[in-house]
Amino acid sequence: MTEWTRERAIEVAVAAGHVPLDLSLGVPGEPPPTWCRAPESRAPAAYPASRGTLTLRVAAAGYLERRFGITVDADAVAASAGAKEFISTAPLFLRDVLAPTTRDTVLIPALGYPAYEVGARLAGLRAHRIPADEDFRMRLDRLPDAVAARALCVWVNSPANPSGVVEALGPIVRWACERGVLLLSDEAYAETTWSGTPRTALEHGPDGVLAVHSMSKRSNAPGLRVGFYAGDPAVVAGLVTRRRAAGFMASADAQAEAAALLDDDAHAEALRVVNERRLRDLVSAFAAHGLPCTVPEGGLFAWLPAPGADGAAFARYTAERAGLIVAAGQQYGRAGRGHVRIAATHDVAVVVPRLRLLRTDSRRSRREVAASGRAPDQGDAAGDRATGGG
Structure with missing residues (x-):
């Protein structure tokens, strides 16, 4: 069919x-906004910084501090060519970054962005959907122990696409940390939180946690193809090295424009x-x-x-x-x-x-x-x- x-x-x-x-x-x-456009002459002859320019990473850290009240060092922030690119490719490198490990399962929401499953499949890993309640909230307590034991990472998306559910991130972070599972928090829709204030998983500490953010949703700038991820310094450093070797990078002009947008809240x-x-x-x-x-x-x-x-x-x-x-x-x-x-x-x-x-x-x-x-x-x-x- x-x-x-x-x-x-x-x-x-x-x-x-x-x-x-x-x-x-x-x-x-x-x-999308045009006031942030970088002049074409800005683009250098060299390859753009795969980890993100210092200007972009400082701007991202500043945004996280202003919006969520958390302090993140610029070295614990890195750029991606959009949030979707990172979501789809991160599992390719995680078993290497988190080595030694035999874990082979990516936990994804029962209802969620297709890129979570795509990323697991690209990496040759198992994708397992987390049970949900009648409101489509994640129920990790219903996950079989045998599946949890094989989990390499777990994706949470809050507010969730497509249901709009806002998850309680604290218990999810604790569940992952207690089991040695990397928590990947897709926060692309954080600015569109209508029930309460925007939250980030990084409020519960950076250890074993990465938060992923998108310029597409915060700034209506999908054409830039720039996002960023931040959190556990060791995991960020490991991903930066491997992503650079694989050629994942956002253009220099796009990074400059993204930095200007992140510095502006209006x-x-x-x-x-x-x-x-x-x-x-x-x-x-x-x-x-x-x-x-x-x-x-x-x-x-x-x-x-x-x-x-x-x-x-x-x-x-x-x-x-x-x-x-x-x-x-x-x-x-x-x-x-x-x-x-x-x-x-x-x-x-x-x-x-x-x-x-x-x-x-x-x-x-x-x-x-x-x-x-x-x-x-x-x-x-x-x-x-x-x-x-x-």
Whole structure:
């Protein structure tokens, strides 16, 4: 069977005569900031610093101190070519960095960013999904002891993509440290924490912990392809050496622009205000059109229960009926197959005309959704193979 993907959804929308409105990716509709642009002449003739320029690492450490109240030495910070690059490649080096070890398992959320599983597979490691409760929160206490004993590292994502859950990071850090498991904390959506204040796993100490941050989400700058990771100095140093040898590096100009953005909080706060307004407006608009969901604790996405409990069928329906591109929940794990993820990346006035094209009569809607969910897109494994964007 053909997988249901963003590209397939766009094809379906165009074939039905629509100009697609893409709400499947967490990238705001506005262009990224331009005031931070580095002049082309800035780029040196030499290779850029794989570990990150000192300017970038100092800026990242300063951001962590201002935003989270923690002190991190610039030597315990390193650059990546975007957070997704780091997530997908870190497991390649971890068994070497953490040697000697026979551990071979990467623990990933039951519902999470596909890159976690991709990274484990690229490294030839086992990916094991952590049990979750009915709210999609991680339940490490339900993990079999035999699996925990083989764990090399564990990924936590808070606020979580796609569900928006904000995890209690302290108990997760303690669980990992007590078992000698490296804790990898994906904090790309930290600035979009709507329930309480943004948190980082590094608040509980750097030993055995790495936090990963993204310029794409904090600054609406996905085109820079710059992120950073920080935490345990020994692990950071080991990864820097191996990543340099493998050729992973962000361009010098991109690093300069990222440093300028990290030094500036005003643009990030303005984006945060816009994101929260759009998310609340989006949830209200879907509810008003017969598709209720709740405002998440964090993140850029509405996590909508799909009519008929079939996210892939509903994603096809919205593409066909309204040219509305949403992400089927099964792309993030089988636990999400009854939902769709909808990005709050446009003002609601742009979205509402598309919602009017969707039938809101519940019985008729279910029949049409069922009819639109034809064979191409329903395979159980499809979501676990999907590798869509952030």
